[in-house]
Amino acid sequence: MSPFRLSRRRFLASASLASASLAFLPGPAFAEMLPPSRTAGVPVPPGQIENAVAALDGIVEDIKARSGVPGIAVAVVHGDENVYAKGFGTRGGDGDQPVTPDTVFQLASLSKSIGATAVARQVSRNVVSWDSRMQDLLPWFSLSDPAVTEKLTIGDLYSHRSGLPDHAGDDLEDLGFDRQTVLERLRLQPLSPFRTSYAYTNFGLTAAAEAVADASGMTWSDLAEEAVFQPLGMNDTSARFTDFMARENRAIPHARTADGFAALYQRQPDAQSPAGGISSSVNDMARWMTMVLAGGGDLIRPEALQPAISPQSFSSRPHSPDERASFYGFGFGVGTDPSGRVILSHSGAFLLGAATYFALIPSLDVGIVVLSNAAPVGAVEAIGASFTDMVQTGEVTRDWFSGYASLFAGFYTPLGVTAGEPFPQAAAAAPAAGYFIGRYSHPYFGTVEVREDANGGLVLLAGPEQEAFQLMPWDGAMMVFDMNAENAPAGSRSSATFSGGTEKAETLEVELFVENGPARFKRI
Numbered sequence: 001m002s003p004f005r006l007s008r009r010r011f012l013a014s015a016s017l018a019s020a021s022l023a024f025l026p027g028p029a030f031a032e033m034l035p036p037s038r039t040a041g042v043p044v045p046p047g048q049i050e051n052a053v054a055a056l057d058g059i060v061e062d063i064k065a066r067s068g069v070p071g072i073a074v075a076v077v078h079g080d081e082n083v084y085a086k087g088f089g090t091r092g093g094d095g096d097q098p099v100t101p102d103t104v105f106q107l108a109s110l111s112k113s114i115g116a117t118a119v120a121r122q123v124s125r126n127v128v129s130w131d132s133r134m135q136d137l138l139p140w141f142s143l144s145d146p147a148v149t150e151k152l153t154i155g156d157l158y159s160h161r162s163g164l165p166d167h168a169g170d171d172l173e174d175l176g177f178d179r180q181t182v183l184e185r186l187r188l189q190p191l192s193p194f195r196t197s198y199a200y201t202n203f204g205l206t207a208a209a210e211a212v213a214d215a216s217g218m219t220w221s222d223l224a225e226e227a228v229f230q231p232l233g234m235n236d237t238s239a240r241f242t243d244f245m246a247r248e249n250r251a252i253p254h255a256r257t258a259d260g261f262a263a264l265y266q267r268q269p270d271a272q273s274p275a276g277g278i279s280s281s282v283n284d285m286a287r288w289m290t291m292v293l294a295g296g297g298d299l300i301r302p303e304a305l306q307p308a309i310s311p312q313s314f315s316s317r318p319h320s321p322d323e324r325a326s327f328y329g330f331g332f333g334v335g336t337d338p339s340g341r342v343i344l345s346h347s348g349a350f351l352l353g354a355a356t357y358f359a360l361i362p363s364l365d366v367g368i369v370v371l372s373n374a375a376p377v378g379a380v381e382a383i384g385a386s387f388t389d390m391v392q393t394g395e396v397t398r399d400w401f402s403g404y405a406s407l408f409a410g411f412y413t414p415l416g417v418t419a420g421e422p423f424p425q426a427a428a429a430a431p432a433a434g435y436f437i438g439r440y441s442h443p444y445f446g447t448v449e450v451r452e453d454a455n456g457g458l459v460l461l462a463g464p465e466q467e468a469f470q471l472m473p474w475d476g477a478m479m480v481f482d483m484n485a486e487n488a489p490a491g492s493r494s495s496a497t498f499s500g501g502t503e504k505a506e507t508l509e510v511e512l513f514v515e516n517g518p519a520r521f522k523r524i
Contacts, residue, residue, distance in 0.1 A: 040363060041340035042392055049366055052390035053084050059386045060088050063401050067379035068260045069355075069372050071099040071251055074383065075282035077293065078366045082286040091373060092252030092263050101283045104236050104244060105251045105371040106267065108348030110356045111239070111278035112205060114228065114288060115220075116158060116308045116331025119212050120296070121227040123304035128215050130155040130307050130330060137211035142187045148194045157208035158330035159312035160200050163191035167487070169203030170272075171513065172445070174485040175463030179271045183207050188444045198313045198328065202275035205331070209274030220274055231299055232287045237280040241270045244279035251373035253353025255490075256412060261374045265352040267486065276348065282369050285358065289367040292344070293360055308332055309344050309362075337361075339392040345384070349376035351411060351486055357384045366391055376411060378404025414491030415512055418480050428476035433458060435477070436498055440508045440521035448508070448521060460496060462513075471496060477505065483512055 053076055064072055071091045076084035087099030107114070122128050134141055134152045142149040148163060156162045168189045169182040177185075182203050192199065213220040216227075221239040229237045236247065244250060245266075254261035269277040280288075291297045296305040311327030311334050318325050327334040333345045341363050348356035355376035360367035368387050370380040382401035389396050414420060436458055439449045449461045450471070458471040460481060469481035477498040484490050492512065500506030506523050513519035 038363070039340070042338075044364060044392060045394075048394050049078055049364065049391050051394070052387055053078075055390055056084060056383075056387060057086070059396070060086075060383055063379050063382050063386070064088055066401055067374075067377050067405070069374040069377070069379045070254055070261055071103070071373040072379070072383070073099050073101060073103055073105065073282040073371045074368065075101060075286040075289075076366070076368050076387070077286050077289045078364075080290055080294065080365075082283065082290070085283055085286060087282075091250065092254060093250075097249070099251065099373075100249065102236060102281045103249050103251055103371075104247045104279050104281050105356065105373060106244060106253065106269070106350065106354045107278045107280055107356050107371070108269075108276050108350050108354050109202075110285075110346055110348040110358060110369075111274065111276050112158075112331040113346045113358070114237075114278055114280075115205075115209055115224060115239075115274045116329075117288070117292065117296075117300060117305070118224045118227045119154065119158065119209065119330070120300045120304045120308050122212055122216055122223075124296075124299075124301040128154060128212050130158070132211070132215075134207070134211055137215050138207065141183060141207050141211070143191060144187055144189060145191050145194070148191060151194070154208045154211060155307070155312065155330055156195065157201075157204045158308075159328050160198050160204065160315070161195045161313040162201070162204050163194045163197055164199060164201045164204045165189055165192070166199040166201065168199075168201050170487050173203075173271045174487050175445070176465040176467060177271070177446075177463060179203075179206065179210070179273075181464075182271060183210065185444050195313075198315055200315075202272045205275045206272050224274075224278070228288070228299070229284075232284075232291060234280065234284040234287055237278065237284045239273045239278050241268050241273075241277060241279075247279075250279070251354075251371070253350065254374040255351065255353045256375040256377065257490075261353075263353070267350045267352040267354065269350075276350075280371075282371055285369040285371070289358065289360060289369060293362060293365050293367055309334060337388065337392065341392065343388065347376075347381055349411075351375050351489060355380045357381050359384045359388050361388060361391065364391060376408050378406075378408045412489045414493065415483070415488055416480075416493040416495065417511065418474065418495060419491055419493045423472075424475055427474060430473040430479070431477055431498075435501075435503065435505055436471070436479070438504060439524045441524050442513075442519050442521045445510075445513050445519050445521070447524065448510075450508075460510075469494075488512060 071089040073087045085101035090096045091099045131153050172182045213223045224239040252263045255264045295302045308330035309332050315328040316326035337343050345359040355372045357380040358369040370383045381404045385400040386396045436450045441447050453459045460469040471479040474480045479496045483492045494512035497509045498505035508521040509518050511518045
């Protein structure tokens, strides 16, 4: 046999050993002797990263001006140091104070990556593993297929491969249901193929975090603080909404309007805290990014963190031969940049007023975090992409803001078939009020009630807080009502169609209460 023919197993073992050995080689020798799997296609000459940092002021000011975002904070870490931390614009509120590196922002979905490191810390401590079964840790939690429930692990939920539908449970949160209720009702959701499909689910991931917290004998917010925030000195970071609201130096959310951005709402994300409820500053985030780039540092064993920052599921499959795939680890986005370098990243967004982003390039030991107090329009991603472009190529290779802005534009399309449509002139007359009035039940959305208001109109009351939606006649027994929530952009309008019976409706179908099609309620 030729001496150059190695079995696949022997080759992989040799490459792995070489990689482990070369990790300790400093300077140019390290770069030249890396195994093929760790070789980037574009070299980064001395001084290029420093030039990228020096260009950040101009990059941020340009994109801030073009986007109209009121406040932005940025930090960069490199070589175990926070080499750049700066605020731009204003944070809102009384006096419209300036943003500083210590201004606390709601992180939205960056919470997933930070929370994943809290789980990795518990994996390091042998409290759980990424393969721990949910049934062993949280026996009351189940999905609609018993076979899936039996096999479901923490990792399945942290990588969005459980089969739950996209954003399952978010609709219940919009109506005011608490975490426990939402998690219990996920069992009513239909499932896609287990471990071979990907759908982004805030509450699926939240269930996994709850299981880890339960196994640790504490609440999730306490676990995140004890496992990550306190050891890293992240004193302005919390997984509790009340802590965020108590900060004097906090960013006020700004929603997008026809005239720009305005402080209209305050998102309360405690129900999905592990997925979207952490708040932090860029100075604190710099400490966290440094730890991740150090492979866990002194906090997390590398073998506990590595699965989280490794591909576990396809988040975006290629649609052409020249398109790169995107992957999701356990709470981290994992991709390959055009330069050939691995990039770990995540975006976060609240339509009610927050947009956040971070990107880490492990091979260059560099990372950037961008936090803003405005609804997502692509500004934070464009700043991050422009910076990582300069780090790797020495220049900004395209207009990233234009590219991202077009992707985010679709977020603001109003929902509902009647949204933006004029009320019909030749509509059938609505039945008498008594036809609609009453209580209606749905296994997932619970009980809603239609009643008369003080002005003789009809309102639909939904959720535990009995949120009132004003019903407006559209055509016969079809009514409509306006919706404006985190998952229903301004201008959304839902139909509410009543049917059956002659004197009283027997069923109510609500268009924008969706569970495998418009939700059909039955009269109680």
